[in-house]
Amino acid sequence: MNPERYSRQTILKDFGPEAQQKLAKAKVLVVGAGGLGIPVMTYLNAMGVGTLGIVDLDRVALSNLHRQVLYAESDIGKSKVAVALSKLKAQNSNTDLRSHEMFLDRDNALETIRSYDLVVDASDNFPTRYLINDACVILSKPFIYGALHGFEGQVSVFNYKGGPSYRCLYPKMPKASEVPNCDQHGVLGILPGIVGNLQALEAIKVITGIGEVLSGTLLLFDGLVNGFQKIKFSSLPENMIIDRLQGNYELDCGLSFESVTPETFERLLASGPLQLIDVRNTDEFQSFHIANSINIPLSELARRKGEIDMTVPAYFLCQSGIRSQKAIFELEPFYSSARLVNVTGGINQLHQYAAKY
């Protein structure tokens, strides 16, 4: 490799060829090839991290483009991991790029993470975040956490040299109804760029040993005032001893409900008419919806529930499958014998449709 390539960082007194060597030997797994994952993998790849694995199963959608700046309009509908890998390959042909086209789950997490030194949590949901935490604690791997809410972001480094974990900050996974995700709540396009770059910086520090790692410190960023705050926290022994993964990392909804997988739902759609209630907001519905679906935004459900025919099955759909669950929980007490079915993962997981939105 031409040493000129990294010369602008290797001439840094506190970095040098030694740190560059450490980057070259490092194996980093980035979980999520979305808003946070893109700046993380782009910079780690550019700066010379030797092995970079990327986990995701999503496809590029039109509504991703305002923040997921690696993807072009011509990538819509394509696998994010496949597109990202080809762009990263062109950016730096020395990197050993590894594709993991899947969602991280309890069956593949340990096996996947085991062969990396460091994990970057660039996911967009609580089940994955708690799964990454538990798997990293079991395997003694540090991980770089980043998360967003509207104009705000959080960054920290967990499980680093005996430091605290995600559960030391938030012991229990929130329930499905508590905290919205980006699809529901929205996110300013540049926010994941800022937060993801802060994560990439922490990854570089963990690998090379330069500076002070954000271990035991939660960095809060508020984009509206360009404010940074650091909160110190310490580890709780009960969170640092995990010997196996939980049986289940699904969002705890406290209630049971019937659900249908995206694949089965697509077959049902193709096989004939069904009663489909789309509980997204009116503007989301107008920009794209499945033919013959009925739009009853979640906020109007209490008032408009009479519009649903409870004598036949009702399928509930939203962008990611969370609001549709809430809709079912809201209706269940009134219609105990009705068949209210959640479309798991929402429009995001319906491959035939997801790309159009």
Place this chain on the structure above:
Amino acid sequence: MEILLFGIAKDIVGKSKIQFAAGEGQPTSVKELRQTLESAYPDLGRLSSMAVAVNSEYVRDELILKPGDEIAIIPPVSGG
């Protein structure tokens, strides 16, 4: 006593800061602060993990609050 709100807590309350005037009604512990906030904003009570920091340090419910404390309410966020 100033309370800074982050994430969903800011959305629930509808502003990024709450001031408690000195004296009456000012919570004396983190536990009391949680109760005061939850009774004023019931949706805050539904959050299963809501971190509280006092003077930039994560604290437990037992901590006694002092008049000049700067408090931050930091719920978990999931977006990516």
